[in-house]
Amino acid sequence: ELKVEQNPLFLSMQEGKNYTIYCNYSTTSDRLYWYRQDPGKSLESLFVLLSNGAVKQEGRLMASLDTKARLSTLHITAAVHDLSATYFCAVDGPGTASKLTFGTGTRLQVTL
Amino acid sequence: NAGVTQTPKFQVLKTGQSMTLQCAQDMNHEYMSWYRQDPGMGLRLIHYSVGAGITDQGEVPNGYNVSRSTTEDFPLRLLSAAPSQTSVYFCASRTGTGVYGYTFGSGTRLTVV
Numbered sequence: 001e002l003k004v005e006q007n008p009l010f011l012s013m014q015e016g017k018n019y020t021i022y023c024n025y026s027t028t029s030d031r032l033y034w035y036r037q038d039p040g041k042s043l044e045s046l047f048v049l050l051s052n053g054a055v056k057q058e059g060r061l062m063a064s065l066d067t068k069a070r071l072s073t074l075h076i077t078a079a080v081h082d083l084s085a086t087y088f089c090a091v092d093g094p095g096t097a098s099k100l101t102f103g104t105g106t107r108l109q110v111t112l
Numbered sequence: 113n114a115g116v117t118q119t120p121k122f123q124v125l126k127t128g129q130s131m132t133l134q135c136a137q138d139m140n141h142e143y144m145s146w147y148r149q150d151p152g153m154g155l156r157l158i159h160y161s162v163g164a165g166i167t168d169q170g171e172v173p174n175g176y177n178v179s180r181s182t183t184e185d186f187p188l189r190l191l192s193a194a195p196s197q198t199s200v201y202f203c204a205s206r207t208g209t210g211v212y213g214y215t216f217g218s219g220t221r222l223t224v225v
Contacts, residue, residue: 033213033214035216041218041219042202042216042217042218042219043155043202043204043216045212045213045214045215048211048212048213050211088154088155090155099145099157099160099170100145100147100155100157100204100214101157101171102147102154102155102156103154104152104153104154105154
């Protein structure tokens with residue numbers, strides 16, 4: 001059974017600071033995803049990581065994937081208040097489609 | 113493109129009632145799936161489909177039924193609603209390659225009293 005663990009569950013950080021969210025998964029997977037969710041809203045796709053060593057960046061967010069360690073990171077650079085949201089990583093099951101397993105999410109609060 | 117459309121957005125049911133949550137996508141995506149989101153538990157997979165006529169169970173399928181008669185539609189049926197099914201339900205779809213990830217609908221907030 002595929003398990004996905006995220007940490008931390010809650011992160012309070014000051015504007016301008018850097019931090020990293022970690023996502024570990026238990027079995028081989030073809031794809032790893034990062035999503036953002038604002039309160040009461042749906043999930044917004046941030047990154048799709050398809051191969052070992054993949055690194056993607058969008059603004060102040062950078063995601064990377066190490067398939068050997070079964071680890072993905074979401075790095076936040078110089079946080080701003082607009083980044084406050086809950087961030088989820090999710091993994092497709094090995095050799096299967098349409099079966100996402102989600103982490104429990106990291107609630108990020110950026111304070112002034 | 114409307115993307116993934118879910119209806120209704122809100123619903124209150126009495127215990128024992130049945131209902132269907134609708135999900136439609138206009139992107140010709142092969143893969144569709146249903147998730148429920150409960151506080152502190154992330155999203156959990158209920159049922160999924162890899163194409164018209166093909167469905168399978170996810171992590172928490174009990175009390176739910178699905179069918180996929182067309183590529184566009186993937187309705188979720190609650191057979192006899194229970195308070196434990198109070199949750200937010202999301203439908204998602206993606207192409208076969210998965211390069212662009214999953215697109216999620218706006219969600220249905222269901223309360224069972």
